[in-house]
Amino acid sequence: MAAPWQLAEVPGLEQALTLKPEMAAKLLRNAKRPLIVVGGNVLGAKGEDVDVVKFVHRLAELTGSPVVVSPGCFRVFRERIGDVPLTCMGLEDLVNRMRDENWQGLRGEGNHDLVVFLGGIYFFQSQLLSTLKHFASHLKTLSLDRFYQPNATFSFQTATEDRWKKDLEKILEELEAKTS
Amino acid sequence: MKKSLHLKVKELKTGLGVFRDLELVLGKTITEPWEEPQGPTPFPSAVDLRDWDLKLLSRYRPFYLPYCDLCCLCTMGKCDLTRGKKGACGLNLAAQQSRIVLLACCMGAATHASHARHLVEHLSKIYGRDHPIQVGTGEVEVEAPILRLVCGIKPKTLGDLDEALDYVESQITHLLSATHTGQEGDALDFESKVFHAGMVDQVAMEVADIAQVSAYPYPKADPEAPLANIGFGSVDTSKPVILVVGHNVPPAAYIMDYLSENSLQGSVEVAGICCTAHDLTRYNSKAKIIGPISWQLRFIRSGIPDVAVVDEQCIRTDLLSEAEKAKVPFIASTEKQCAGLPNRTGDPVDEIVKDLVEGKTPGALILDPAKVGEVAVRTAIEVAPKRRKFGALPGQDELVELAKKCTECEECRRACPNDLPIPEAVKAAASGVLTGLADLCAACIGCARCEDACPQEIPIHSGIVKASEEKLREEAYKVRVGRGAIQDVEIRKVGGPLVLGEIPGVIALVGCANYPGGGREVAEMAEEFLKRRFIVVASGCAAMSIGMYKNEDGQSLYEAYPGVFDAGGLVNVGSCVANSHIAGAAIKIASIFARRNLRGNYEEIADYIHNRVGAAGIAWGAMSQKAASIASGFWRLGIPVVVGPHGSKYRRMLLGRKEVESNWYVYDARTGEKVYVGPVPEHLFFTAETKEEALVMLVKLCMRANDTAKGRAIKLAHYVDLHKRYYGVMPDDLHLLVRKETDIPITLRDEVMEILKAEGWRERETPDPTLLERLAKPKEAR
Numbered sequence: 025m026a027a028p029w030q031l032a033e034v035p036g037l038e039q040a041l042t043l044k045p046e047m048a049a050k051l052l053r054n055a056k057r058p059l060i061v062v063g064g065n066v067l068g069a070k071g072e073d074v075d076v077v078k079f080v081h082r083l084a085e086l087t088g089s090p091v092v093v094s095p096g097c098f099r100v101f102r103e104r105i106g107d108v109p110l111t112c113m114g115l116e117d118l119v120n121r122m123r124d125e126n127w128q129g130l131r132g133e134g135n136h137d138l139v140v141f142l143g144g145i146y147f148f149q150s151q152l153l154s155t156l157k158h159f160a161s162h163l164k165t166l167s168l169d170r171f172y173q174p175n176a177t178f179s180f181q182t183a184t185e186d187r188w189k190k191d192l193e194k195i196l197e198e199l200e201a202k203t204s
Numbered sequence: 205m206k207k208s209l210h211l212k213v214k215e216l217k218t219g220l221g222v223f224r225d226l227e228l229v230l231g232k233t234i235t236e237p238w239e240e241p242q243g244p245t246p247f248p249s250a251v252d253l254r255d256w257d258l259k260l261l262s263r264y265r266p267f268y269l270p271y272c273d274l275c276c277l278c279t280m281g282k283c284d285l286t287r288g289k290k291g292a293c294g295l296n297l298a299a300q301q302s303r304i305v306l307l308a309c310c311m312g313a314a315t316h317a318s319h320a321r322h323l324v325e326h327l328s329k330i331y332g333r334d335h336p337i338q339v340g341t342g343e344v345e346v347e348a349p350i351l352r353l354v355c356g357i358k359p360k361t362l363g364d365l366d367e368a369l370d371y372v373e374s375q376i377t378h379l380l381s382a383t384h385t386g387q388e389g390d391a392l393d394f395e396s397k398v399f400h401a402g403m404v405d406q407v408a409m410e411v412a413d414i415a416q417v418s419a420y421p422y423p424k425a426d427p428e429a430p431l432a433n434i435g436f437g438s439v440d441t442s443k444p445v446i447l448v449v450g451h452n453v454p455p456a457a458y459i460m461d462y463l464s465e466n467s468l469q470g471s472v473e474v475a476g477i478c479c480t481a482h483d484l485t486r487y488n489s490k491a492k493i494i495g496p497i498s499w500q501l502r503f504i505r506s507g508i509p510d511v512a513v514v515d516e517q518c519i520r521t522d523l524l525s526e527a528e529k530a531k532v533p534f535i536a537s538t539e540k541q542c543a544g545l546p547n548r549t550g551d552p553v554d555e556i557v558k559d560l561v562e563g564k565t566p567g568a569l570i571l572d573p574a575k576v577g578e579v580a581v582r583t584a585i586e587v588a589p590k591r592r593k594f595g596a597l598p599g600q601d602e603l604v605e606l607a608k609k610c611t612e613c614e615e616c617r618r619a620c621p622n623d624l625p626i627p628e629a630v631k632a633a634a635s636g637v638l639t640g641l642a643d644l645c646a647a648c649i650g651c652a653r654c655e656d657a658c659p660q661e662i663p664i665h666s667g668i669v670k671a672s673e674e675k676l677r678e679e680a681y682k683v684r685v686g687r688g689a690i691q692d693v694e695i696r697k698v699g700g701p702l703v704l705g706e707i708p709g710v711i712a713l714v715g716c717a718n719y720p721g722g723g724r725e726v727a728e729m730a731e732e733f734l735k736r737r738f739i740v741v742a743s744g745c746a747a748m749s750i751g752m753y754k755n756e757d758g759q760s761l762y763e764a765y766p767g768v769f770d771a772g773g774l775v776n777v778g779s780c781v782a783n784s785h786i787a788g789a790a791i792k793i794a795s796i797f798a799r800r801n802l803r804g805n806y807e808e809i810a811d812y813i814h815n816r817v818g819a820a821g822i823a824w825g826a827m828s829q830k831a832a833s834i835a836s837g838f839w840r841l842g843i844p845v846v847v848g849p850h851g852s853k854y855r856r857m858l859l860g861r862k863e864v865e866s867n868w869y870v871y872d873a874r875t876g877e878k879v880y881v882g883p884v885p886e887h888l889f890f891t892a893e894t895k896e897e898a899l900v901m902l903v904k905l906c907m908r909a910n911d912t913a914k915g916r917a918i919k920l921a922h923y924v925d926l927h928k929r930y931y932g933v934m935p936d937d938l939h940l941l942v943r944k945e946t947d948i949p950i951t952l953r954d955e956v957m958e959i960l961k962a963e964g965w966r967e968r969e970t971p972d973p974t975l976l977e978r979l980a981k982p983k984e985a986r
Contacts, residue, residue, distance in 0.1 A: 036273025
């Protein structure tokens with residue numbers, strides 16, 4: 025079992041399955057109503073060569089997924105990638121809706137079935153993933169941060185910045201290969 | 205005189221007739237009748253206000269963020285409660301979370317109750333049980349709004365406070381018992397009990413604070429309370445320095461007394477950390493404040509203090525060993541924290557001082573606060589020339605050498621609550637560059653988990669402090685001394701504008717210093733609200749953080765803004781127990797401004813506050829169980845509270861769903877009809893991830909169903925302005941918040957009308973709002 029990034033944040037017996045980028049891409053391809061959720065720490069996240077804003081943009085284009093951005097970072101995303109559908113919403117407000125099976129999702133087409141998280145404050149994101157893990161069996165969560173998130177359904181393992189960058193690129197490559 | 209019998213009968217049927225609210229007290233003199241009729245719920249039990257709680261909880265549903273999937277509270281466990289599994293006792297994960305919240309709130313309430321009990325006993329012994337309750341000089345007639353509201357009593361003397369404390373203690377026992385295995389099992393019922401814990405906690409806090417305000421020479425509801433010095437740099441290190449830490453002021457007060465009785469004022473510095481510091485500056489504004497709770501290790505390790513005196517609450521439990529490292533004699537002074545020290549209470553002062561000065565013992569437990577005063581001063585004076593400010597920090601060269609041992613394993617960062625980039629800073633230090641370490645200081649909460657995690661045993665926290673030493677020693681600011689209660693005249697003045705919504709709101713910045721990115725954000729939030737002419741109140745560590753910041757003119761916000769409870773005023777009420785005055789102010793608006801009966805009339809007053817008083821709290825660095833119980837007292841009054849991201853670890857929020865129309869109906873008191881009022885206030889307990897999110901949410905949370913058109917327009921103007929500034933777009937919920945065209949700020953009319961049209965918005969009525977059916981009657985029924 026992988027260790028949480030903040031080592032004491034051990035939730036319990038069931039922890040996220042770690043996965044490779046190919047598998048992440050497969051999950052994204054198979055999702056009917058995916059959603060991308062960007063947390064408020066995204067601009068402060070370490071990863072010198074990784075432009076997360078750009079990654080989110082491409083991921084949204086390739087999956088057709090709407091994007092929710094934490095209010096603290098929304099402005100920057102809107103200025104840089106305003107051409108994909110962006111929603112400004114507090115993460116707790118969002119998760120409060122996602123946990124409701126009858127919520128119709130951002131597009132009113134039904135609740136999302138796969139929710140990608142990245143860029144949140146580690147421990148806060150962990151708490152929100154815990155809510156979904158226990159009280160939202162109707163959806164799966166996928167953490168694409170550099171740091172393992174045990175409360176997600178699927179998560180990257182904690183990786184070096186270089187490894188993480190390559191993994192994110194790999195996801196995009198896989199998705200591009202299948203769409204082209 | 206201590207009462208010996210207290211009998212209360214709600215209804216007594218006899219041959220003579222029916223007696224209601226019969227109260228018989230033997231051994232207690234009731235000197236003045238209170239004309240206000242007793243309300244329906246004096247001294248409410250844990251279920252008397254359950255219906256009210258369930259009303260709030262149906263609007264603001266519990267949102268659980270389990271912090272641990274297991275339960276390990278009994279020997280049938282551990283039990284795995286993951287995804288709907290029940291424990292051996294039958295409890296599920298939602299109920300387990302609410303049970304832990306209740307436990308936390310009982311701990312918090314018990315801490316304040318114990319503090320209050322100690323203060324009342326101590327002050328009664330010194331000043332007499334007949335010492336009058338006086339919280340303001342002629343300007344405060346409603347001396348104890350919470351006691352009047354919850355208990356239905358009007359205390360006149362210190363001795364009268366016993367009755368309220370007896371009640372609090374019994375309620376905490378009942379509530380705590382409900383967390384035992386095989387008791388409460390329903391999540392919502394746990395939540396109702398959480399509210400009850402919060403309410404009795406407010407009683408305890410009010411008792412503690414009005415007792416000390418009445419007995420000690422504290423500012424008494426004084427908007428012009430003096431300014432005190434705060435920060436490392438405010439201490440004259442050429443003098444012996446006594447550090448006091450915690451939150452129970454008598455030992456520290458005796459230190460000040462001993463200094464003045466022996467003409468030593470001015471030759472010894474007394475400086476405090478955490479709430480004792482607040483209360484000590486209320487006692488004597490010459491005392492200094494070092495900073496919030498997170499300054500403990502920094503200050504001890506700096507070697508500046510010559511004696512450390514701890515009382516109770518929020519003290520680092522390893523402070524004795526930290527003091528030993530810096531050769532600082534240590535005095536524990538309350539039964540709450542004996543620190544494993546020998547009890548020297550009965551020993552002669554000369555002997556204790558000698559042992560401490562000669563280092564024969566690292567510390568002493570002295571349970572007589574007057575004796576603590578003398579021992580602390582004499583020890584400090586004698587030991588200071590010997591210690592010569594010996595610190596426990598490495599020298600700069602030594603620090604660089606230590607940093608070279610770093611293997612970049614990242615264990616320090618992984619242990620850091622704020623995930624700070626420590627490895628990079630240590631790496632830079634190894635090459636002689638200490639600025640990286642220095643930069644960490646502002647966002648460091650001073651826990652030193654990084655040090656315990658380091659396999660190379662690099663004293664990382666000490667390194668951070670050493671690298672920032674120069675900057676820390678320049679910290680010198682002003683904070684207004686805690687003033688205590690809000691005056692009745694102030695309430696009369698702002699009551700109208702607040703209830704009508706013309707003052708955009710009351711924002712309370714409260715709580716601990718577990719900030720995600722340092723205390724500066726708290727001061728920045730305060731400044732934003734002050735500039736917008738909200739009423740800003742503060743207490744505890746947050747009140748200190750607000751002071752440790754200078755605006756563009758080089759002034760602290762306490763210098764730049766007046767201490768009045770009015771638009772654009774910055775009110776430091778005082779220490780944690782002074783939070784009772786913030787709740788008290790809201791209650792007094794209902795009583796003094798709106799002339800509602802307070803006495804034992806909780807539900808009606810809470811309903812009034814929830815629907816009319818635009819107030820919200822922000823505990824950006826809430827950490828403790830006390831902070832949990834303080835927040836829950838505000839929830840029961842219907843006042844929303846926002847926490848920073850660490851607050852999500854309290855594991856339960858109370859969230860509204862603004863788009864679910866059925867949640868936002870009230871009764872119109874004029875007609876008895878149910879009327880949609882929109883999502884105001886939207887949440888009761890909410891985590892904001894960033895400062896920006898907190899600011900925008902707080903402005904919105906000040907909206908109330910009763911706002912006039914003018915008031916709602918002012919609130920909406922602030923909301924839209926902040927939303928656009930921070931998020932770059934218009935809010936998406938204006939159609940839920942605008943009731944009539946006249947609600948729209950004039951400058952935004954065209955823009956907003958266009959949005960409203962697109963949403964299919966229609967004008968709607970503004971009722972006389974209440975959630976209580978019994979208060980809503982059609983005209984013909986009156």
